[in-house]
Each structure stands twice: as structure tokens, then as C-alpha cells.
Amino acid sequence: MQDRLHILEDLNMLYIRQMALSLEDTELQRKLDHEIRMREGACKLLAACSQREQALEATKSLLVCNSRILSYMGELQRRKEAQVLGKTGQRPSESSSPADRSPCRGRVCISDLRIPLMWKDTEYFKNKGDLHRWAVFLLLQLGEDIQDTETILVDRTLTDISFQNSILFTEAGPDFELRLELYGAYMEEEGALAAAPKRLATKLSSSLGRSSGKRVRASLENAGGSGTSPILLPTPTMGGPRYHLLAHTTLTLAAVQDGFRTHDLTLVSHEENPAWLPLYGSVCCRLVAQPLCLTQPTASGSLRVQQARELQDWAQVYGVLKGTNLFCYRHHEDADSGEEPLFTIEINKETRVRAGELDQAAGRPFTLSISNQYGEDKVTHTLQTESRGALQNWMEALWQLFFDMSQWKQCCDEIMRIETPAPRKPPQALAKQGSLYHEMAIEPLDDIAAVTDILAQREGVRLETPPPWLAMFTDQPAALPNPCSPTVAPALARTQPLPWGRPRTFSLDAVPPDHSPGASCLVAPLPPQRSPRSRGFCNKGPPHTWLQSPV
Amino acid sequence: MSYIPGQPVTAVVQRVEIHKLRQGENLILGFSIGGGIDQDPSQNPFSEDKTDKGIYVTRISEGGPAEIAGLQIGDKIMQVNGWDMTMVTHDQARKRLTKRSEEVVRLLVTRQSLQKAVQQSMLS
Numbered sequence: 001m002q003d004r005l006h007i008l009e010d011l012n013m014l015y016i017r018q019m020a021l022s023l024e025d026t027e028l029q030r031k032l033d034h035e036i037r038m039r040e041g042a043c044k045l046l047a048a049c050s051q052r053e054q055a056l057e058a059t060k061s062l063l064v065c066n067s068r069i070l071s072y073m074g075e076l077q078r079r080k081e082a083q084v085l086g087k088t089g090q091r092p093s094e095s096s097s098p099a100d101r102s103p104c105r106g107r108v109c110i111s112d113l114r115i116p117l118m119w120k121d122t123e124y125f126k127n128k129g130d131l132h133r134w135a136v137f138l139l140l141q142l143g144e145d146i147q148d149t150e151t152i153l154v155d156r157t158l159t160d161i162s163f164q165n166s167i168l169f170t171e172a173g174p175d176f177e178l179r180l181e182l183y184g185a186y187m188e189e190e191g192a193l194a195a196a197p198k199r200l201a202t203k204l205s206s207s208l209g210r211s212s213g214k215r216v217r218a219s220l221e222n223a224g225g226s227g228t229s230p231i232l233l234p235t236p237t238m239g240g241p242r243y244h245l246l247a248h249t250t251l252t253l254a255a256v257q258d259g260f261r262t263h264d265l266t267l268v269s270h271e272e273n274p275a276w277l278p279l280y281g282s283v284c285c286r287l288v289a290q291p292l293c294l295t296q297p298t299a300s301g302s303l304r305v306q307q308a309r310e311l312q313d314w315a316q317v318y319g320v321l322k323g324t325n326l327f328c329y330r331h332h333e334d335a336d337s338g339e340e341p342l343f344t345i346e347i348n349k350e351t352r353v354r355a356g357e358l359d360q361a362a363g364r365p366f367t368l369s370i371s372n373q374y375g376e377d378k379v380t381h382t383l384q385t386e387s388r389g390a391l392q393n394w395m396e397a398l399w400q401l402f403f404d405m406s407q408w409k410q411c412c413d414e415i416m417r418i419e420t421p422a423p424r425k426p427p428q429a430l431a432k433q434g435s436l437y438h439e440m441a442i443e444p445l446d447d448i449a450a451v452t453d454i455l456a457q458r459e460g461v462r463l464e465t466p467p468p469w470l471a472m473f474t475d476q477p478a479a480l481p482n483p484c485s486p487t488v489a490p491a492l493a494r495t496q497p498l499p500w501g502r503p504r505t506f507s508l509d510a511v512p513p514d515h516s517p518g519a520s521c522l523v524a525p526l527p528p529q530r531s532p533r534s535r536g537f538c539n540k541g542p543p544h545t546w547l548q549s550p551v
Numbered sequence: 552m553s554y555i556p557g558q559p560v561t562a563v564v565q566r567v568e569i570h571k572l573r574q575g576e577n578l579i580l581g582f583s584i585g586g587g588i589d590q591d592p593s594q595n596p597f598s599e600d601k602t603d604k605g606i607y608v609t610r611i612s613e614g615g616p617a618e619i620a621g622l623q624i625g626d627k628i629m630q631v632n633g634w635d636m637t638m639v640t641h642d643q644a645r646k647r648l649t650k651r652s653e654e655v656v657r658l659l660v661t662r663q664s665l666q667k668a669v670q671q672s673m674l675s
Contacts, residue, residue, distance in 0.1 A: 546594035549585075
């Protein structure tokens with residue numbers, strides 16, 4: 001069965017590739033190829049990795065790749081259909097009505113995502129029972145674009161799941177639908193049951209207690225496809241941790257606001273599911289949108305502006321229509337150099353624009369007038385363009401702006417701030433929850449002799465024997481204070497653990513170092529009045545010895 | 552032979568090639584060393600500069616391989632088989648000399664008499 005699924009998957013990939021090729025859509029094809037390669041890499045990594053954290057990350061990237069492939073596949077099918085329809089002569093009506101405009105694109109950014117959890121009293125406050133841990137991440141889809149957040153480890157000490165990074169979608173229309181899905185995988189402490197062969201596992205599950213048996217059985221069954229059409233493809237063939245869909249929601253333009261808002265989550269999984277998390281049922285986030293019409297200039301050109309009231313006073317300016325303002329600069333170059341404009345005409349939903357013949361003086365064609373209502377007053381600016389074509393352009397741009405404003409609604413009131421999401425850091429090694437001893441490092445690593453030398457220096461042992469270089473004159477190798485002695489003796493004399501912050505094993509200190517090559521290693525016993533307390537354990541200090549070694 | 556940290560060290564050196572002598576299970580060279588960056592340089596009787604933490608020859612066994620090769624007491628060892636000995640701990644120095652796999656060690660040593668000899672020859 002598994003082999004068949006494998007073959008089917010491969011066939012799928014082949015078919016998708018061929019479709020992409022035939023469409024000659026290089027952009028989509030390139031993206032698809034990239035995702036397929038990533039998917040293969042993730043499969044290999046999953047098969048090869050041994051650590052649980054690696055397996056989690058690999059599974060997650062596999063699922064994300066799958067979902068992206070699925071969406072590209074859908075897009076390809078649509079385009080193929082359109083192509084086929086086009087070929088068979090079914091064309092859409094040629095004449096598009098003048099009001100048939102498409103609104104401008106925009107950038108949508110979602111950040112500061114936070115999902116509150118609802119633990120039982122006993123679990124959270126009293127910390128009873130085993131510490132269950134889950135790995136969760138969010139998958140966000142807008143149109144074709146699928147992005148994921150980092151993986152967060154959740155246990156009952158957390159009150160909310162907070163995602164640090166922000167996700168930016170660049171090609172969004174005002175009718176966008178941002179689908180948000182929360183996936184979780186239960187991290188078993190043992191980890192053995194997931195990998196056990198099926199028959200053994202069913203035997204185990206039937207012989208375990210009721211609740212754990214249910215859990216095991218649920219984790220073994222194929223749990224793909226819970227809920228309405230999740231984004232992810234089920235992956236029954238892969239071993240390793242299984243991600244389940246926990247909750248989802250869809251956000252649209254109505255949810256956009258320059259501030260935090262809470263939205264409802266549709267909870268999908270139920271308690272039987274091993275990855276079930278006690279979600280409160282809502283998600284808080286900051287969803288902002290920046291339509292392009294606000295951030296990029298839509299029209300520009302030279303104009304002659306008649307100041308209100310003065311019929312004869314025409315000023316030559318360079319106008320730039322950007323966002324809700326028409327900036328009039330003195331010169332063309334000023335617009336780019338960041339100079340302040342001469343004046344600015346505001347254009348908002350209340351502005352009235354009229355082309356034509358208002359206050360038409362002889363020989364002054366191609367004018368348009370912009371009127372704004374400020375309280376009681378009505379201020380009108382009359383602008384004259386160079387030619388009929390220019391007038392058309394300006395009118396077109398203004399109509400487009402009005403249309404965009406009506407479509408993007410609250411986003412056009414003010415430019416919402418979008419921070420460039422920082423480049424995603426590589427997934428950090430998830431911290432192991434072990435004892436402090438795991439983090440200890442003994443340097444140098446496994447050189448017992450060197451370690452005991454360090455011990456000797458730290459203690460600053462002073463020998464009550466004649467200075468070493470005197471032996472040179474007496475020429476008696478036996479009288480040389482052997483470098484072994486300062487290191488072995490303190491070890492033997494020590495009866496309590498060292499008071500410097502690191503726990504050490506006694507065996508390390510007790511083994512006499514065996515490093516002298518030829519000359520006899522005289523173990524000079526320390527005089528008994530030396531007590532451990534007299535040594536300064538924790539201060540290194542300058543070296544007091546000038547050791548000699550025979551070679 | 553004093554050195555300024557950060558500046559390259561120059562010295563007049565002599566090559567000494569010592570063939571180790573097998574004594575039972577061990578290979579010995581027949582001299583003793585003292586010094587090291589983890590040692591107290593003020594106790595060094597041979598160094599001209601009492602802050603010099605280099606490795607010095609403190610004793611030569613009579614008739615041993617080192618004496619035969621021409622090593623002298625008070626020599627400062629700069630290199631052993633290409634490995635630097637000017638910035639090593641005492642134990643690292645000892646280890647570099649007593650590797651069981653090497654039967655011959657080629658040392659670069661410097662001594663004050665060498666330095667003086669060169670200076671005199673340059674003057675004359």
C-alpha cells in the first residue's frame with residue numbers, strides 16, 4: 001500500500017512538472033521546481049535524521065513544501081483551463097466597460113500573532129502530571145503565497161503561543177483572504193511507539209490502559225484530512241512526528257486595522273487527537289495593509305495651477321499624484337530630491353473632480369478642477385494640463401485612485417506602518433530539558449593529566465622542598481620534585497567536593513596521572529599539616545612554580 | 552631575547568638533532584626542561600629577561616643523546632620538529648618532545664653566547 005502511494009506521488013510530481021513545462025510559464029515553473037527539490041531534500045533529511053527536533057523541522061518543511069506544490073498545482077490547472085478555453089474560441093467580451101477597473105495591489109503584513117491557551121487549574125498552577133510537550137506552527141496562505149512561522153514548543157507552563165516574526169505578502173488585492181492554520185505535533189517523551197511496527201503497536205495499544213491506549217491508537221491511525229479542506233496534503237508514507245490541524249480562520253479586509261485585534265478561531269481537533277491543545281478559541285494579531293496607490297506615485301506631469309479666486313494667477317508646477325495627495329513641486333527634480341512641494345492638494349473620498357469647462361477663459365483648454373470641502377468652505381483648485389492626452393491621463397489616474405480608495409476602504413485613510421520582517425534566523429537548536437550536568441563542559445576535554453595540572457595550578461601548591469633548580473647542582477634525578485607529586489597528593493588528601501561552582505566526579509581526581517616517560521615518578525607524600533582549606537580554590541593567581549621535567 | 556608582544560621575534564638559532572635513546576619501554580632524550588607560559592618566569596636561572604616564559608634546558612644527562620647532539624644547559628628551545636615552543640605550557644612542551652612515534656627530534660635552540668658571537672662577527 002505504501003509503495004503504491006509512493007508511485008502515485010511520483011506520478012503526480014511528473015505530471016505537475018510536465019504541465020508547468022507545457023504552459024511555458026517560466027516563473028511558476030521555476031517556483032514549482034524549487035519546491036519539488038525542497039520536498040525531496042526534506043524527505044531525505046527526514047529519513048536520515050536521528051534527533052527528534054530535526055525530525056520535527058524536517059516534517060514541517062516537508063508539509064510546507066507539499067502545500068505550496070498543491071497551490072501551484074491549482075494555479076497551473078486554472079491557467080491551463082484558461083488557455084484551453086481561449087484556444088477553443090470562447091473569448092470574453094471584447095469591450096470592457098469603462099467602469100471595469102481592477103483595484104491596485106497592496107502589501108499585507110500580519111505580525112505579533114498570539115494564541116491564548118486555556119489550561120486546567122490542576123495542570124497550570126499545581127504542575128501535576130507528566131509534562132506534555134507540543135510543537136506548533138502557523139501556516140498562512142494568501143492567494144498563491146504560502147508562508148509558515150517558526151516552530152514553537154508548547155507545554156503547560158505557557159499561557160499563550162506567541163510568534164515573534166511577521167509575515168509579509170506582497171501581491172494582495174483588496175478582496176484578499178488570508179487563511180491561517182495552526183498545526184501541532186505531540187512530542188512523546190518515549191518516542192518508541194511511533195516507530196514500532198504496526199502489529200506490535202496494536203498489541204501494545206490493546207494491552208495498555210484505556211486513555212493511553214486511545215492516544216496510541218489515534219496517533220497510529222492516518223489522521224489526515226480533519227476539517228474542511230486543509231491546506232496540507234496528507235503524508236501517510238513518511239515516518240516521524242505527525243502534524244495535525246488544530247484550528248483555522250480566515251481574515252479579510254474587514255479585519256485590517258493599525259492595531260491589535262482579536263479574531264475567532266475555528267477549533268478543529270478534538271480531545272481524542274493526540275495533538276490536541278486546550279486553545280482558548282481566539283487569535284490576536286496586527287493585520288495591516290498598504291495599498292500600492294498610497295506608497296507609489298500613480299501619475300506625474302507638469303501642470304499649471306490656478307490659485308483659487310485669482311483668475312489670472314497661474315503657476316507652473318510639476319505635479320505628482322501619490323496616495324491621497326497631489327504634490328505640486330516647483331521643478332521636476334524637486335520631486336525626486338525630497339524637497340518640500342510648493343503646495344499640496346488633498347484628495348480623499350470627499351473630493352470632487354471635474355474635467356472641463358469650468359470658468360473657461362478663452363484659449364485655456366484641458367483643465368480640471370479639484371474641490372475640497374473644509375467645513376463651511378469649498379476650496380477649488382483649477383489645473384491646466386498640456387494636452388488632451390495629458391488631461392485624459394490625469395483623469396484616469398484620479399478615477400483609479402477613487403476606485404482604489406473605495407475598494408481598500410480603511411486602508412486608505414492613513415498609511416499603515418509595515419516593518420520589514422527581519423531575515424528569519426535558522427531554527428535554533430531547541431533547548432534540551434535536561435539536568436545542568438548536560439551543559440557542563442570540562443576543558444580540556446579528555447586529558448586527565450592536563451586536568452590535574454590545572455587543578456594543581458588553581459590551588460597554587462607550595463612545596464616545602466628545596467627550590468627545583470638546586471637539584472641541577474647536586475645532579476640527583478631522584479631529588480627532583482616530580483611534577484606528579486603536586487597533582488596526586490592533593491587528590492588523595494581531599495575528602496570533600498571542591499567548592500568551585502562545577503560539580504566534578506571524584507574518579508577524575510583520584511586517578512594518578514601517568515605521564516612520565518622514563519624517570520621514576522616519585523610520589524612525595526605531602527606533609528600532613530597541609531589542610532585543604534589553606535589553598536585558594538577559586539583564585540587562579542600568578543603561577544608560583546617553575547617546574548622541570550625530564551624528557 | 553626579550554620580546555615585545557605583537558612584534559615578531561628574531562633570534563640566532565642553532566639546529567640540534569637528537570636521536571632518542573631507547574631505555575626499556577621508553578625513548579629518552581637525556582635532558583630536562585623548565586619553563587612554560589603557565590610557569591613563574593622569575594624563578595628561571597637561565598633566562599636573561601626574567602619575564603621570558605620560554606622553555607629552557609635545565610639539565611643535561613652525561614653521555615645522553617642530548618649531550619652528544621650538542622645541546623647545552625641554558626639553551627632556550629624555540630622549535631621542536633617545526634612546532635613552536637615559545638608560547639606553550641610546560642606540559643605541552645614536554646609532550647612535544649616525548650612523542651612515542653618520533654625517534655628523532657630536530658630542535659632550534661638559541662643561547663646568549665650565540666647572539667654575542669654573531670654580534671662580534673658583525674662588528675669585526
